[in-house]
Amino acid sequence: MVVSRDDFSIAIRSAFLKKGTKQKFSLLALIIASIILLSLEAINSKSLNFVRSVVKDVVYRTSFITSMPGNSITSVFTKVQNYFEVYEQYEIVKSKLQQLENQKNEINYLKIENDKLKKVIDDTDIYNYESITTKVLVDKKSPFLKSVILNKGFNSGFKRGMPVLDGPYFVGRITEVNYLSSRALLINDLNSKISVVIEPLGYQAIMSGNGEKTALLEFLPKNHQLEVGGLVYTSGTDGIFFPGIPIGRVELIEKKFQIKFFSDLSQLYFVNVITSKPIGSKQ
C-alpha cells in the first residue's frame, strides 16, 4: 500500500472533521467537548457541583438498575457455592467458637479496664459517634481504581473524609458526596494513604494501597522488629480518622511486610459510615 503525504492529510481530515451519513457530530468537535469537560473538572463552583451531583446520582441509579440481572446471576452462583462450603465452614466455626469462648472472659475483663482508662484520659472513639448503615449501590471492579458507590449522600449527612466500616473493620473513606449517593475510596486503592499503628509494638506507619487484596506498610521506623501477625489499627494521628479502628493483620508477602485486611473488599454489600455526630446529640 503506497500512500502519499496528501492521502495522509486527506485521511486525517476525513477521519476527524467529516461527519458520516448518520453522524451528528465530527470527532474533532467531540474531542474538544471532552477537553472542555475535563477542564471543568478543575473548577469548583457551587452550580457546577450541583450539576455534577445530579448527573452522578442519575447515572449511579441507572447503573444499579442495569447491574441487577448480572448481580442476581452472581448471587445465585454465590449461594450455590456457599451451600457446598457449608460443612467445611461448620468445622472452622466450631473450632473458632471454642477459641472465642476462651477469649470471651479475657475480653470482658479488658473491656472494663479499658473503659476505666478511657474515662481517665477522656479519649474519643468511633462508638461514641452515630453510624449510618448504607448499601453498596455499585461496585465496578476496575483494575486501576478501587472504590464503591454508596446508596446515601449528603441528604443523610455524609461528608467527605468520613470513615467507612465493614462491620467493625475499616475499609475506606468517603471521597465524593452527591445528594443521594456517595463514593467511598477503598483502602486498597493506589491513591489511598492512611496513618496506622501496629500493635503490640506500637509502630506508626503509613498504609498504602497497592490495588491488590493487601496494602503496603510505608515509613516504618528504621531497625524495626515487626513480626507477622501484628494487628493494624488506624492511628488517628492524621486528624481525619478515629484512632483504633481495626484494619488487618501484618503478613510477610514476597519478602515484604504487608497488611492483610480483615474485611473482604470485593464482597461489600452493606457498610457503616461513621458520622461526626455524637450519639445522643439532637443535631
Next chain:
Amino acid sequence: MVLFRKNFVSRFFNLIPLLIIFFLAFSETDFNFEKLSFLSFNLIYIVIFYWVLKNPDILGYGFIFLAGIINDVIIGLPIGVSSITYLILAGFAAYVRYLTVEPSLIYDWIVFVPSIAVTNSVYLYILRIFFDIEVDYIALVFNSGVTILLYPIIGILFNFLSKIIIVQKNV
C-alpha cells in the same frame, strides 16, 4: 406486521454494538477479573475500534462520547477522560478506514496495536500529569496486551454479526 417484524429485527441487530458499549459502561459487568487480573481486557475498546472501522453508522461518535462520560462517572474518573480515549481510538479507526482499500482482520489487528498504545498513553498521561491519580501501570499493560490478543477472536464474532446486519438490511 411482517414488515414491522423485519424492521424490528434489523434494528435490533444494528443496535447490538451500541447496547454492548452502554451495558459495559453502565453496569457492574465488565471483563476486569479480580482473581485473574492478568486476563482482564477492555471490550469497549474492541467494540469501538471494530465498528468505527467496519460500519461507522452503527456506532455514532456522539454515543461513544456519552458512553465515555458514563464510564467516567461510574468508575470515578475525572469526567471526560474515557471520552477522549474512546474518541482517539475511534479517530484511529476512522483514519484507517479512509486509507484502507481492501479491509482484512489481520491488517486491522496490526493497526489496533499502535492505536491501543497511543490511546492508553493518553489515558495515563491525563490521569497522572493533570489529575495526579496513581494508576497501576502493570495492570494497564496486561489489560492492553490481552485486549490486543483478543481482538481477532472477537473480530471474527463481530464479522458474523456484521454479515447478519447486512443480510437483515437486504431482506
